[in-house]
Amino acid sequence: MEQVVIIFLCLAILLYFLLGGADFGAGIIELFTSKKNRSKTRNTMYQAIGPVWEANHMWLIIAIVILFVGFPLIYTTMSVHLHIPLAIMLIGIIARGTAFVFRHYDAVKDNMQGVYNKVFVYSSFITPLFLGIIAGSVLSGQIDLNANNFADAYIFSWLNWFSISVGLFTTALCGFLAAIYLIGECKTEEDKKRFIKKAEYMNIAAVVFGAMVFFSAAMEKVPLMNWVVYNKVGLTAVSLASLSLVLLWYLLLKGKTKILRLLAGFQVTMILVAISYAHFPNFIRLKGGEVISLYTTIGPDKTIQSLGWALVLGSLLILPFLGYLFYKFQQKEE
């Protein structure tokens, strides 16, 4: 059952990144859309993510529940030392979710809409930024369990170049995923072209921030190279991600849309595999070289058994229902 629980944890994180990420990305795209096109972007986006967005964010809940039930030490170490970025991320989640729904369900459409829009786009940017910062901090080796002052214990655990680079990289990837997703949801050629442009910009941003991740890793002694270059699986994954990048640009310029989604999803999955495979089963790198591993902190046997069964049975209910939701509400090309 250990493996089952760990697979579900990885799956929940991956799906949150892909689906929740695309969802955040939609807001990021809106943020970087010129005023005159904003309402069009908003419409396409609403049609596309309206029915599914709540469900997309459930993956975060699943991941967090697996962590606190199955790996409590990982959950509490993160909660204590990454309290501040977690709190900021939560504010982002609260602001974003409510603004999205409020702007649609305000019975009177007046200048309150402007307020909802602002809150929505900025929180769509801040939330994945801080999610990325948290992910980066877990790997950064800056979490110091023995720190004896506030700044070392609670600020520099996440405020470092590596974490911030991962945050920016994550944000760019979210924007990229969203643009690719929205291309397939467009009803007119003109809209399609706009999102293709966006996808290109976001991809360039991702490449730039990706490079920044490598530089900052070298600077702050995160053994990123060991994970993605000197490890066979890591190297394969990173090569596949780069290859798919070339293919992606080709398809993008050709305007092929549906297969783009799969490819973008594949690319992001490969990036996650590349970063985490060699690091696995270690989860948190601490200052001084110690690590907190999934296997050494796993909960008692009976807990893992029942958690595993709950996840298996739960997914039998969730996945078909969720699949049908996506199928039913996908935009038909006219």
Add this chain to the structure above:
Amino acid sequence: MDDFLAARSQMALSLGFHIIYACIGMVMPFFMAVSHYKWLKTNNEVYKHITKAWSKGVAIFFATGAVSGTMLSFELGLLWPKFMEHAGPIFGMPFSLEGTAFFIEAIALGFFLYGWDKLNKWFHWFTGVVVGVSGLASGILVVAANAWMNSPAGFEYVNGQYTNIDPIKAMFNDAWFTQALHMCLAAFTATGFAVAGVHALMILKKQHTDFHYKSFKIAAAFATVAALLQPISGDISAKDVAQRQPAKLAAMEALYKTEKPAPLLIGGIVDEKNKSVSKAIEIPGALSFLAHGDFKAEVKGLDQIPENEHPPVAITHYAFQIMVGLGTIMMVISVTYFIVLWRRKTVLNSKWLLKLFVFAIPLGYIALEAGWTVTEVGRQPWIIYGIMRTRDAVTPMPGIAWSFYLFSAIYFSLSLIVIFLLYRQIKMVPVLYQSSNTDSWNK
């Protein structure tokens, strides 16, 4: 503000905020399912409009409940890491099931809100029912987790170690059923009275009477039945608490001295320093009866409990009084409603009764918050009753007060916006739901 107090306040605030939205998300889908069913069966458009109008309220509340619930799942760790480190694997079972229930609720809500004219009409109706059932299941599961904190089970605590962990036993602890039953009825009562009251107000204003009276009847039916059942559940809970948590029961009734028979105190001013209560109405032997089903039974007072294990008495006592008082008022309104309905067939002409319902709009929620105050404050100083003290569970990070102020501001403004949005929804009813076949909304 000291960090420990700030952490407790922030937790109380987050729970108190979330609980209202969670209740609405649990209960409203059932109201909608009824009106939706009536629309499908009778083809009376008003029922379709009611369903749609309510579903917009539900969308607003569900989103707010979902984000505040997400917040809570992190907050447990942000504020109480020591608690979660040990409790997570023990009481996590209901949370892992709740994850599934909540997920299904979100999917079903997607179908329901966006499925008008797109889905088979009975499948569409069914997704609405799924929203309600999974919402209710989520609520019950989360309450089961809370019940574990009151009635720890499924592990052995030896020399500070938690061993022999059995998450299933932990989930089905002694308190889960009584607490879940009380909470479900409270959710139906509170939400039912609030919704019925709002529609009663609109009837009194003579706006769109047909629409509002049909809505009123559905909400009032749920509210009144639940309010009549609640005292029974309350009685079961009281007897349960008397057995498991004598300190909590003593605090609820401000019973400083063990008495046999013990009187029931109604109202009264608690003086925590001198350990006394003044100006209360005493009903001799009634507490003995409520706690143990026997007018002559002994009821344990706080004098039999070590001083450092006393919960705050005044808050628990006042909260309990508020809960019971408001519950009684709602029960009386419910009885009156049935009498009027039985004699006159309609309450439309009984303005005074409609006014009573308007008066009762906030009562259920106030009672609900008071009830949770009793449960949570009455459990202090423990976070896991008898095992771990709340003070020992708090995060080592200083400066929690700032976090408390920040989240207070956020929740306060969110509440204002939600009220503002509801006001607008209600105000727009005559414009949005003209009875005709052209339905321009939501397209």
